Each structure stands twice: as C-alpha cells, then as structure tokens.
Amino acid sequence: MSKKADVLQQKSPAEFFAENKNIAGFDNPGKCLYTTVRELVENSLDAAESGGQLPEIEVTIEEISQSRLNRIRGIQNLDRLDESLYQDFESDEARKRRLAKEAKEEEKLRKNAEKKGEAPEALAAAKKELDIKRAASASKGAKVFYKVTVKDNGVGMPHKDIPNLLGRVLSGTKYGVKQTRGKFGLGAKMALIWSKMSTGLPIEIHSARKGQSFVSYYKLDIDIHKNEPNVHAEAMKDNGERWHGAELSVTILGNWQYYRSKVLKYLRQIAVITPYAEFKFTYAAEDDKSSMKTTFARRTDKMPASPKEVKHHPASVDLELIKRLAATTKCKSLQLFLYKEFSCISKDYAGRLIAEMRGGVDEDSEPQDMSNKQVVALHQLLHEAKFKDPDKDHLSPAGEYNLRLGILKELHPEIIATHQGDAKVLEGHAFVVEAAVSRGGRDLKPGINVYRFANRIPLLFEGGSDVITKTALKRINWASYKINQSADKIGVFVSIVSTKIPYKGAGKEYIADDMDEMVNAVKHAIMQCCIQLRVKIAKQQAAKEQKLRKKNLTKYIPNAAYAIYRVLQSMSETPAVGPKRRRLQEDNDILGPVQQQEVQEATLAQKLHEYVERIDTDMALEYQMQQGMAEGAKQQVFLMPRSAAHTYGPPLQSACCLLRLLQASSD
Numbered sequence: 001m002s003k004k005a006d007v008l009q010q011k012s013p014a015e016f017f018a019e020n021k022n023i024a025g026f027d028n029p030g031k032c033l034y035t036t037v038r039e040l041v042e043n044s045l046d047a048a049e050s051g052g053q054l055p056e057i058e059v060t061i062e063e064i065s066q067s068r069l070n071r072i073r074g075i076q077n078l079d080r081l082d083e084s085l086y087q088d089f090e091s092d093e094a095r096k097r098r099l100a101k102e103a104k105e106e107e108k109l110r111k112n113a114e115k116k117g118e119a120p121e122a123l124a125a126a127k128k129e130l131d132i133k134r135a136a137s138a139s140k141g142a143k144v145f146y147k148v149t150v151k152d153n154g155v156g157m158p159h160k161d162i163p164n165l166l167g168r169v170l171s172g173t174k175y176g177v178k179q180t181r182g183k184f185g186l187g188a189k190m191a192l193i194w195s196k197m198s199t200g201l202p203i204e205i206h207s208a209r210k211g212q213s214f215v216s217y218y219k220l221d222i223d224i225h226k227n228e229p230n231v232h233a234e235a236m237k238d239n240g241e242r243w244h245g246a247e248l249s250v251t252i253l254g255n256w257q258y259y260r261s262k263v264l265k266y267l268r269q270i271a272v273i274t275p276y277a278e279f280k281f282t283y284a285a286e287d288d289k290s291s292m293k294t295t296f297a298r299r300t301d302k303m304p305a306s307p308k309e310v311k312h313h314p315a316s317v318d319l320e321l322i323k324r325l326a327a328t329t330k331c332k333s334l335q336l337f338l339y340k341e342f343s344c345i346s347k348d349y350a351g352r353l354i355a356e357m358r359g360g361v362d363e364d365s366e367p368q369d370m371s372n373k374q375v376v377a378l379h380q381l382l383h384e385a386k387f388k389d390p391d392k393d394h395l396s397p398a399g400e401y402n403l404r405l406g407i408l409k410e411l412h413p414e415i416i417a418t419h420q421g422d423a424k425v426l427e428g429h430a431f432v433v434e435a436a437v438s439r440g441g442r443d444l445k446p447g448i449n450v451y452r453f454a455n456r457i458p459l460l461f462e463g464g465s466d467v468i469t470k471t472a473l474k475r476i477n478w479a480s481y482k483i484n485q486s487a488d489k490i491g492v493f494v495s496i497v498s499t500k501i502p503y504k505g506a507g508k509e510y511i512a513d514d515m516d517e518m519v520n521a522v523k524h525a526i527m528q529c530c531i532q533l534r535v536k537i538a539k540q541q542a543a544k545e546q547k548l549r550k551k552n553l554t555k556y557i558p559n560a561a562y563a564i565y566r567v568l569q570s571m572s573e574t575p576a577v578g579p580k581r582r583r584l585q586e587d588n589d590i591l592g593p594v595q596q597q598e599v600q601e602a603t604l605a606q607k608l609h610e611y612v613e614r615i616d617t618d619m620a621l622e623y624q625m626q627q628g629m630a631e632g633a634k635q636q637v638f639l640m641p642r643s644a645a646h647t648y649g650p651p652l653q654s655a656c657c658l659l660r661l662l663q664a665s666s667d
C-alpha cells in the first residue's frame with residue numbers, strides 16, 4: 001500500500017459536496033444552470049408563502065461572455081501569442097479541408113434548389129440556415145457564463161444570519177417536521193460552490209424583513225475547506241420603500257443552449273402547481289436577438305393554508321434523534337418528555353409506555369439521565385407500540401381547485417378530472433397525494449405525459465425511476481377508461497406533499513418506487529381521476545356520435561326530398577286504371593295533396609328536418625336514461641304516496657333527468 005493511502009484525511013461537508021456536485025443535481029454546466037434557477041426559485045416561494053404573501057418572483061439570467069467575465073474579475077483580456085496552443089486553432093490544412101467541404105455543401109444546396117425550381121429567396125434562406133449551423137458548431141467549445149438573479153417578496157433573512165444561511169453548507173431554517181420545498185440546507189450553497197468553482201465570483205445578497213428600515217447587503221463566498229462563510233462586503237442600505245424579500249445573484253458557468261427548454265418547462269410547471277404566484281422571467285443575451293421575456297401570470301389569490309410544524313411521530317424517530325431530543329428538552333420528567341416532544345402520545349399513554357419500559361425508569365425520571373441502554377429500550381418500544389397515525393392538518397396540498405386552475409391556465413386541456421386522496425402515513429410522516437388527469441391541450445404529445453410534483457415543486461429529471469411515472473405507465477389500464485394510451489394526448493399530474501418526501505438523493509429529482517403505501521396512494525388517486533374522466537369521455541363520445549348522425553341525416557335531406565317528390569309527382573300524374581293499378585286510400589291521401597300542389601318538395605324537406613330533429617331529441621333522452629341507470633349522478637328523494645294502493649308506472653323522462661318511482665323498503 002502506498003504511503004499516501006495511509007494518511008488520515010477529513011473533509012468538510014462543503015468539500016464533500018464540491019467533489020460530488022452531482023448528488024445535489026449539479027452534474028454539468030447546463031444542469032448547474034437549471035438547478036441554480038430551481039433552488040433559488042424554490043427558496044423564494046418558501047419565503048413568500050411562509051409570510052402569507054402571494055409570491056411575486058423575478059428570475060433573470062444574463063449571458064456573460066468570457067471576455068466580459070474577465071473584465072468583471074479584473075483580468076486582462078490578452079491577445080493570443082501562440083494560436084496553435086488553443087483548442088480552436090485550425091491549421092492551414094484543416095482550414096482548406098473545411099472550406100472545400102463548405103463549398104461542396106453550398107453547391108449541393110444550389111443544385112437541389114435548381115432541381116426543385118425554387119426561387120432565389122429560398123436558396124438564400126437555406127444558405128442562412130447553414131451559416132447558423134456552422135456558427136453554432138464553431139462556438140460549441142466556447143464557454144458561456146451567466147449571472148442568475150432571483151428576487152422575491154418573501155420574509156427575507158435576519159441581517160446577522162445571512163452569512164451562515166448562505167455561506168455554510170448544511171445550514172438552514174427548514175429542518176423541522178414541516179412541509180417545505182427546501183429540506184437539506186444545501187441548495188443555495190451549492191449554487192455558490194459552483195460559482196466559486198467555475199467563475200470564482202461571490203454571491204450577492206439583498207434582503208429585508210417586513211417593516212425593516214434597512215436592506216441588508218452582503219457579498220460573500222464560502223471557504224470550502226473550512227465550510228465557513230467568507231464575507232467580502234457587508235452593508236445596511238436605506239429601505240425607504242419598506243421593501244421586504246430577498247434578491248440573490250450568482251455568476252456561474254452554464255449552458256443555456258442545451259438547458260433552455262428545461263428551464264422554461266420548469267417555470268411553466270411551477271406555474272401550474274402555484275397558480276397564485278407570478279413569475280417574471282428574463283433572458284438577457286449578449287446579442288438582443290436571442291434575448292427573451294415571459295410572464296407566468298397569477299390566476300387566483302387563493303393560496304393554500306400554510307403548512308404547520310408538528311412534533312415527531314414515534315414511528316419516525318431513530319436512536320440519535322431520541323438522544324438529541326432527550327438532551328435538549330426542557331421537560332423535567334420522562335412522562336412529560338414523551339407527551340410534549342412527540343405527537344400522538346397522551347399523558348396517560350406515556351405513563352403506560354414507561355411502565356412497559358421498566359429497566360430502572362419511571363414517570364418522574366429525568367430524560368437527560370437516561371442511559372444508552374434505556375434510550376435503546378425506549379426506541380425499540382416506540383417502534384413496536386401502537387400509535388394513532390398523524391393527521392394531515394399540518395400539510396398544505398395545492399388543492400384540487402388550484403391544481404385544476406394551474407393546468408387549465410398553462411395547458412388548456414379539453415377535459416380534466418382531479419382528485420385529492422386521504423392522508424396516508426409513511427414511516428411516521430403523513431402524506432397526501434393529489435392527482436389530475438387531462439385529455440388534449442397545448443404542448444402535450446400523443447401518449448401519456450407525466451407531470452410530477454413533490455411538496456409543490458416540479459420534478460423534471462430521472463422520471464423513469466419515479467413512482468409516479470412507473471404507476472402511470474405500468475399500473476393503470478387506460479383502455480378500460482376509454483382512453484387510448486398511445487393516440488390520445490393524456491396529461492397525468494400527480495402532486496405529493498409530506499413532512500418528509502422520500503427522495504432518492506439530495507438532488508430532489510425523484511421518489512423511489514419501492515414503498516407500497518406510496519405506490520397504492522398514487523395509483524388510487526390516478527384511478528379516481530380516470531373514473532371521472534370515463535364518464536365525461538362517454539358523454540362526449542355519445543354527443544359527438546349523435547351530432548355526426550344528425551349531420552349525415554341532414555346532409556341527405558335535399559336529395560331524399562327531391563327523389564321522393566319526383567316519385568310522388570310521377571305517380572300522381574299516372575292515371576290509376578286497370579285492376580293491377582288500383583290505389584289504396586292511403587296512396588290517394590298522399591297523392592291528392594301532391595296533385596293539388598299542397599305538398600311540394602320544400603314541404604317534404606321541412607318534414608324530414610322536423611323528423612331528424614325529433615329523433616335526435618329521442619336519442620338524447622334514451623342516452624340520458626341509460627346514463628341515469630349506469631353512471632349518472634343519482635339522488636334519492638323520498639315521497640309519501642297519497643294512498644297505500646299506489647301503482648309505480650314507467651320512468652318519467654325529461655330533457656335533463658330521469659325520474660323512477662320505487663317503493664321504499666319498510667326498514
């Protein structure tokens with residue numbers, strides 16, 4: 001073994017995450033740009049919602065070329081002395097080859113245009129496209145940097161806490177048992193670590209609490225080795241406008257070209273799940289042509305009730321957590337400790353648990369005095385004893401109203417159904433699954449389009465391994481709900497909220513598919529939507545078929561009226577003589593008016609129109625009757641018969657309902 005391998009080394013959390021950025025979703029420059037936007041936006045949403053504020057979030061990505069970045073960093077942009085040192089150097093030979101290839105390509109374009117007889121403008125457009133492709137491939141290796149700024153109207157941060165909150169890995173205010181988008185105390189610091197690694201520039205922060213007379217300003221970076229904030233500048237600026245919120249800016253290496261669609265998709269999906277928020281997005285490129293601005297507007301002022309922090313459920317605690325709680329509790333007795341620090345344990349039940357523990361503890365023992373063995377015994381008992389499930393009042397699902405509104409506003413589906421499931425429990429943490437299934441709409445491809453949300457954030461990566469995708473694609477028999485899995489544009493939206501989302505990894509990309517409780521809850525929510533959708537689809541199909549039938553019948557009325565009238569006319573002109581030509585009275589009844597010109601072609605056409613109209617209504621009633629029996633909404637109404645001897649006739653039909661009289665059973 002080499003000597004070096006024997007040397008004991010230690011790593012700070014910042015060093016660990018700097019070396020393993022991918023764990024936190026910072027895989028390559030493009031993904032780093034995406035994850036930076038995502039982490040900052042999610043912090044902003046958490047901050048606005050925790051203050052009960054309708055979120056207003058501005059996201060700006062400013063493109064910065066290498067030379068501009070150098071100017072910002074105070075580095076001189078030197079001319080190259082030795083061109084052949086650089087990756088983009090092209091030898092004379094290579095240049096000749098490239099020019100020859102380009103000439104060939106242009107010649108081919110010209111010949112093709114000639115063959116197709118295209119106008120000179122078409123050839124010019126094709127050449128321009130080719131030039132753009134060439135320029136893109138020439139700039140493929142060029143590095144582009146971005147200043148990402150996210151501004152919100154949230155609660156801001158206390159001045160003195162800012163360096164620790166944003167310059168120390170694994171520090172945050174969201175570690176309690178509470179539904180929040182953030183969890184690990186990592187996201188914003190990863191953006192800072194990436195900026196430090198790729199551009200060396202610090203993060204800039206403006207922040208103000210509600211009613212604060214000053215705006216906190218910090219420019220800081222992180223000492224990765226020590227996992228400590230390193231403050232470059234600090235100020236308290238005047239806050240005349242009494243602004244509150246936070247604005248964070250980081251300058252990082254990225255790749256907008258490859259991740260543009262992901263960033264925009266993320267913003268659209270977050271607009272779906274938070275229709276009460278407004279997102280303004282600006283992309284400022286170095287050349288104005290590639291810049292863009294877009295707004296995802298707020299559609300409602302109805303914000304879901306804020307999630308609440310709750311106590312630990314006994315089924316969710318581990319040994320270390322019990323030790324920590326016992327060491328820090330203010331409770332002086334074990335009974336009070338169990339009652340106050342955990343949910344779903346009454347004082348009485350705490351007493352019974354302590355009696356069951358034995359081993360030298362009683363109700364009055366001090367929690368801090370528990371020995372290791374006693375803590376182990378308590379831990380074991382908490383996992384073996386029965387406890388009520390945690391309730392769901394502390395959770396904050398988007399709500400069917402918001403989910404439906406968000407989908408309608410962003411994707412415009414033809415039909416949609418939503419469902420919110422009952423609270424379920426996973427390892428002591430309550431969770432709620434909400435779902436929506438839609439058909440048709442903007443931006444959807446034919447087939448199943450899955451949209452995943454966890455604690456109201458969209459999950460865009462690693463979909464293949466996720467419980468929602470797997471359930472939607474493999475565990476639902478779409479055909480049985482009148483849905484064509486490959487031809488229809490189906491949107492499946494599932495949102496899971498919990499005090500602990502069982503993410504795989506710190507990148508918060510997907511939820512594993514190996515927990516039965518989760519699988520069942522997701523499947524149930526999707527199926528409930530499908531059941532509602534089946535009814536809507538059946539109604540739509542019947543209405544469509546009926547419309548088509550009516551259209552077809554109406555189409556042939558002029559021809560039919562013409563043909564019938566001609567037959568009747570020629571019959572009426574032919575005398576009825578001879579034994580075989582004797583007419584029935586009914587024939588005379590029809591032919592007489594034709595002869596008298598009382599019935600004409602137009603009369604027949606009108607009667608046929610009336611008939612088609614009538615059978616259309618009859619068929620609608622027939623359909624309603626079937627629906628009433630099979631899948632329509634049923635309502636029981638109890639009526640008192642006027643006498644004991646009452647007869648129950650056939651169902652009564654109306655244009656909107658079916659009334660069936662039945663004798664109620666005596667009990």
Ligand SMILES: Nc1ncnc2c1ncn2[C@@H]1O[C@H](COP(=O)(O)OP(=O)(O)OP(=O)(O)O)[C@@H](O)[C@H]1O
Binds near residue numbers: 157171
């Ligand atoms: N825009 C903001 N407004 C108010 N506070 C913020 C804002 N951004 C960050 N913070 C504070 O900084 C803390 C650290 O943020 P960071 O993104 O590093 O982690 P997190 O959001 O707690 O968890 P996660 O790593 O899961 O995102 C947050 O817990 C929050 O208290």
